[in-house]
Structure formats: C-alpha cells, structure tokens
Amino acid sequence: MDYLSEASEAQVPEWIFNLPSLALSGDYPKPNGQTVSWSNGDIHFDIEDDPHEQLIFESMVTPAERHFTFRSWDFLALDNQQVRTSEQLRFQELTRQWQIECGSSSSLTWITSRPSYLQIIAMGEMAIPFILEELHNRPDHWSTALSAITNDNPIPQEHRGNLRAMAEDWISWGKENGYIDD
Amino acid sequence: MFRGFPYLTLGTNFIETSPASKLYNCIAWTAEDDSRWWWPHPYSYWPPNVAMEETREAFVEAYGTIGFEECADGSLEAGFEKIALYGTADGPKHAARQLSDGSWTSKLGPFEDITHQTLESLHDHGLTPYGHVVAFLRRQKT
Numbered sequence: 001m002d003y004l005s006e007a008s009e010a011q012v013p014e015w016i017f018n019l020p021s022l023a024l025s026g027d028y029p030k031p032n033g034q035t036v037s038w039s040n041g042d043i044h045f046d047i048e049d050d051p052h053e054q055l056i057f058e059s060m061v062t063p064a065e066r067h068f069t070f071r072s073w074d075f076l077a078l079d080n081q082q083v084r085t086s087e088q089l090r091f092q093e094l095t096r097q098w099q100i101e102c103g104s105s106s107s108l109t110w111i112t113s114r115p116s117y118l119q120i121i122a123m124g125e126m127a128i129p130f131i132l133e134e135l136h137n138r139p140d141h142w143s144t145a146l147s148a149i150t151n152d153n154p155i156p157q158e159h160r161g162n163l164r165a166m167a168e169d170w171i172s173w174g175k176e177n178g179y180i181d182d
Numbered sequence: 183m184f185r186g187f188p189y190l191t192l193g194t195n196f197i198e199t200s201p202a203s204k205l206y207n208c209i210a211w212t213a214e215d216d217s218r219w220w221w222p223h224p225y226s227y228w229p230p231n232v233a234m235e236e237t238r239e240a241f242v243e244a245y246g247t248i249g250f251e252e253c254a255d256g257s258l259e260a261g262f263e264k265i266a267l268y269g270t271a272d273g274p275k276h277a278a279r280q281l282s283d284g285s286w287t288s289k290l291g292p293f294e295d296i297t298h299q300t301l302e303s304l305h306d307h308g309l310t311p312y313g314h315v316v317a318f319l320r321r322q323k324t
Contacts, residue, residue: 104185104291105311106207106276108223109236140204143225161218161227163205 087123091130094120112144121148132174139163146170150177185290189303196303199287200295209241211289212265212279213248220244236273238316250319256301258284262320266301270313276304 078086094116101114111117120127128149131142143166147153154173159165174180184190192198209220210227218227222234222244229247233240242252245265256266258280266286268276278286278301288304289295298304304312 102292103311104187104293106209106219106221106289106291107236107311108219108221108226110311112223138204141219141225147225155225160225161210161220163219166225 084126087126088130091120091123091127095134108141108144111141117145121145124149128174129179132171132179135167135170139167142167143170185293187304189305190296190298195300196296196298198294199297200289202293204292206289207291208276208278208289209244211287211295212277213245214279238267238269238274241267241274241277242317242319245319249321251321253318253320256280256286256315256318259320261323263323265319266315267317267319268304268312268314269316270311274316276312278304 098114098116098120101116102111105111120131128146131146134140135142140163143153143155150173152173154169155166156169159169171180175182184192184196190196203216205219206216207219207221210216210218213220215227220227222228222232222236222240224234228234229244232244232247242250245267250265253262253264256264264280266278266280267274268278276288278288278298280286281297285297285299286301287295287297301315305314
C-alpha cells in the first residue's frame with residue numbers, strides 16, 4: 001500500500017524533519033507531522049492523542065520527485081519511559097529552536113510568544129518535569145510557560161525579573177506538587 | 183556580522199565586554215542592574231507604579247524612576263549620563279547607555295555586553311529587531 005505526501009527537495013533523512021505537515025491517506029490514526037523521528041531506516045510518527053503509540057513507515061522512495069512513498073506501516077507500542085524519552089527529546093529540540101528564534105531580543109513578550117515556545121506550552125503537563133529540570137540547570141524565561149500549563153504562579157512580586165530566584169520558586173513548587181522528589 | 187547585526191565588526195567598531203548572560207537584559211543594563219530582567223511583563227522586573235505597557239511613554243516613565251529625563255540628542259555632555267532608547271512601530275526594543283568617552287554600551291538580549299562606537303551600528307537593517315533610536319534620556323552624574 002502506498003501513501004503519498006508532499007515533501008521538500010532536500011536529501012533524506014534531513015528533509016523529512018522539516019515537513020510542516022503531512023497529508024497522508026489511509027485508515028489509521030492521524031500522525032503528528034511535527035513529531036516525526038528517524039530510526040534504523042524507519043520513519044516514526046507520534047500519534048495525536050496517544051503518546052503510547054507510534055506509527056512506523058518503512059522504505060520511502062523518490063524524494064527527488066518531491067513526494068515519497070510508504071511501502072508499509074505498523075504500530076509501535078511505547079512504554080511510559082519510552083514516551084517520556086520521546087517527549088523529552090522533542091522538548092529539547094523545541095528548546096533549542098526557541099533559543100534561536102529569540103535572537104538578541106530583550107522583549108519578554110516576544111521571547112515567550114515564539115512558535116517553539118508555544119509548542120512547548122501545547123505539550124501540556126508532560127512538559128512540566130522537563131521545564132523544571134531545565135530551570136534547575138539553566139534559569140531561563142520559563143515562568144510564562146509553567147504558569148500557562150499549571151494555571152499557577154508561585155513567584156512573589158519581589159522576585160520578578162530575577163531568574164535565579166524565580167527558578168527556585170518553581171523548583172519549590174515542583175516539589176510541593178510532586179514533580180520533583182525531595 | 184555579529185549576532186545578526188551586519189554593521190557590527192568585532193575589533194573595528196565594537197568589542198565584547200562580558201560573557202553572555204540571561205540574568206539581565208538591555209534595559210536592566212542601562213539602569214546599571216545586572217541582576218534582573220527589566221520589561222513590562224508579569225515575569226520581569228518593572229518599576230512600581232509605571233504603566234505595564236510596551237510603549238515609548240512607559241519606558242521613558244520607567245527611566246524617570248531612576249532620575250532620567252528626555253533630552254534632545256545623544257551628544258556627549260559634561261556632567262550627564264545618557265541613554266538611547268531604540269524602538270519600532272511596535273514599541274521599544276532596546277536601549278544603550280553612553281560611556282564617558284561618548285561610545286555606548288549595550289546588552290544584546292540574552293547575549294553579551296558590548297561597547298559600540300555608534301548608535302547606528304545597532305539600527306534596524308531588516309535583519310535585527312531593534313528598530314531605530316526613538317528617545318534620548320539623560321541624568322546628572324552623581
């Protein structure tokens with residue numbers, strides 16, 4: 001069974017990571033084109049609404065003709081640790097993109113509205129432990145994302161703007177709410 | 183090109199004066215505060231009782247809380263220290279502080295502090311987000 005989709009002209013495998021979206025046909029759960037990964041020659045797609053399944057395609061061809069063909073597909077059931085690993089890799093990549101998108105801006109409004117930052121917020125509760133770990137290692141402007149996800153705000157007014165103090169506030173919050181072991 | 187600024191040439195018209203840091207930004211740096219990120223935003227420091235708005239007026243008001251008032255230009259004036267506020271139609275984007283020899287010091291967002299010879303070297307050339315100078319401010323040196 002073949003499935004066709006538009007693709008860029010770049011070479012396999014790099015170009016597939018840049019697909020803005022996929023318009024595959026077929027009777028299977030909708031893959032999330034933003035979370036595609038590449039492993040041992042197979043292409044893995046996370047499935048929307050089900051982090052425990054990945055859709056796997058094999059043997060794509062004809063990228064030079066601006067489309068590719070999936071020869072077969074299957075599902076891979078992921079355990080919770082694998083899901084966490086997959087989501088953590090996605091978080092790390094989005095964080096890396098976010099740093100690039102921020103450039104030399106000082107505007108926190110701009111910084112916290114970049115596309116990658118919004119995608120991290122869209123990850124929801126899954127992103128909380130990753131953000132807290134990142135805050136522990138590298139204080140950064142994560143309060144907007146954490147507040148959006150948790151609908152909470154542990155930052156006292158006198159800590160506003162102090163990234164180290166705000167990181168500590170969120171780490172304390174993480175311990176109180178079971179995201180970090182004491 | 184340095185940090186997306188096509189008219190910054192290291193060693194020619196600017197030098198780096200600090201490592202990169204996310205602990206403070208350009209507005210904080212002009213206020214001589216290297217411990218906080220200043221911006222009219224719920225998770226930044228912003229002077230009390232100043233409008234939480236990304237407008238030229240709000241930034242001038244914020245600088246007013248530390249003794250600055252608007253002035254005509256960025257020329258070197260004995261007895262005064264000066265700030266140049268950059269912005270676009272969307273509002274303020276950057277600020278630089280004048281040094282005693284007439285050059286300027288800037289914190290480039292989350293990156294380094296630099297000393298640059300001219301304000302124009304950070305002007306918007308279609309690649310950078312700072313826009314142009316929209317206000318000059320000064321206060322008497324203490």
